[in-house]
Amino acid sequence: MHPDPPARTTPAPPPVDAGWGVGPCAPILSGVTSDAPPELLRLRSSIDNIDAALVHLLAERFKCTQQVGVLKATQGLPPADPAREERQIERLRDLALTAGLDPVFAEKFLNFVIAEVIHHHQRIAEDA
Amino acid sequence: MHPDPPARTTPAPPPVDAGWGVGPCAPILSGVTSDAPPELLRLRSSIDNIDAALVHLLAERFKCTQQVGVLKATQGLPPADPAREERQIERLRDLALTAGLDPVFAEKFLNFVIAEVIHHHQRIAEDA
Numbered sequence: 001m002h003p004d005p006p007a008r009t010t011p012a013p014p015p016v017d018a019g020w021g022v023g024p025c026a027p028i029l030s031g032v033t034s035d036a037p038p039e040l041l042r043l044r045s046s047i048d049n050i051d052a053a054l055v056h057l058l059a060e061r062f063k064c065t066q067q068v069g070v071l072k073a074t075q076g077l078p079p080a081d082p083a084r085e086e087r088q089i090e091r092l093r094d095l096a097l098t099a100g101l102d103p104v105f106a107e108k109f110l111n112f113v114i115a116e117v118i119h120h121h122q123r124i125a126e127d128a
Numbered sequence: 129m130h131p132d133p134p135a136r137t138t139p140a141p142p143p144v145d146a147g148w149g150v151g152p153c154a155p156i157l158s159g160v161t162s163d164a165p166p167e168l169l170r171l172r173s174s175i176d177n178i179d180a181a182l183v184h185l186l187a188e189r190f191k192c193t194q195q196v197g198v199l200k201a202t203q204g205l206p207p208a209d210p211a212r213e214e215r216q217i218e219r220l221r222d223l224a225l226t227a228g229l230d231p232v233f234a235e236k237f238l239n240f241v242i243a244e245v246i247h248h249h250q251r252i253a254e255d256a
Contacts, residue, residue, distance in 0.1 A: 040199055043192050044212070050189045051216065052223055054182065055234055059227035061178045064171050071168055084172070088179065095180055099187035105244055106183055112240055116233055 058113075065117045069124040079121035085114055186241075193245045197252040207249035213242055 072079060089107050096106035200207060217235050224234035 037199060037203065040196060040205075043196050043199070047189060047192045047196075048216070048219070050185055050192070051220060051238070054185050054189070054237075055220055055223045055229060056227050057178055057182050057185065058234070058237065059224070059229035061175060061182070062229060062233075064175045064178070068168060068171050068175075071165060071171070075165065077168075088176070091176070092179060092183055095183045096187070099184050101183060101187035101190060105190075106186070108244075109182075109186065109240075110179070112237075116236075 061113070062117070062120070066120065066124075069117075069121040072121060073125045073128040079125055080118050085110075088114075189241070190245070190248070194248065194252075197245075197249040200249060201253045201256040207253060208246050213238075216242075 069079070071077070089110055092106045092110050093103035096103040197207070199205070217238055220234045220238050221231035224231040
């Protein structure tokens with residue numbers, strides 16, 4: 001499914017991370033200018049790992065909301081639920097404060113995701 | 129920084145799941161109408177768990193990008209890095225496809241997060 005790792009005929013470059021340099025989960029190092037500070041490369045490697053986790057969690061979230069959409073469409077429930085969204089926002093703001101995330105950003109983030117979900121639900125309802 | 133949660137002067141509604149009904153990680157059950165289908169409640173509980181994970185990962189991501197911002201400001205590097213962003217988008221689109229997430233949404237999501245990061249970096253550079 002993915003290419004063999006390159007043969008190590010030359011001495012390996014000093015590792016910047018654990019060496020998972022193959023496949024989409026690999027840190028994005030190719031094309032990084034060699035004069036980038038090592039600390040920057042280290043942080044970017046962590047950001048890339050976190051982004052991979054975020055994408056997988058978002059995929060899982062949309063699998064859930066897809067099922068919610070089908071359920072709502074078959075039971076004739078409205079795609080949006082403002083009261084539920086208000087509670088979600090309030091809770092995520094609290095969680096954000098605990099985690100050291102700007103609660104304003106957490107709210108913007110949830111609204112961004114919910115907008116996409118409602119768009120999906122409307123499509124499901126139209127197709128039903 | 130945020131208002132106290134409303135006092136529970138009325139009895140709490142009966143729990144619908146495993147009973148982790150305390151604290152910000154608890155599923156959002158209060159205010160859910162009792163005639164909501166059990167399947168909807170189950171899915172919402174999963175969505176709430178995923179959202180808690182997303183918020184914590186985003187908090188961790190911003191801790192990394194905050195350090196990147198300080199590094200860039202102290203070393204006089206520009207806040208934005210279009211080549212790096214292009215590679216990030218390409219990789220996340222690939223990851224999204226593997227995970228069953230709409231790659232267009234993955235790209236929109238990354239742009240949404242990066243816009244916030246650049247905003248942070250600009251503030252850090254202004255304060256430096």
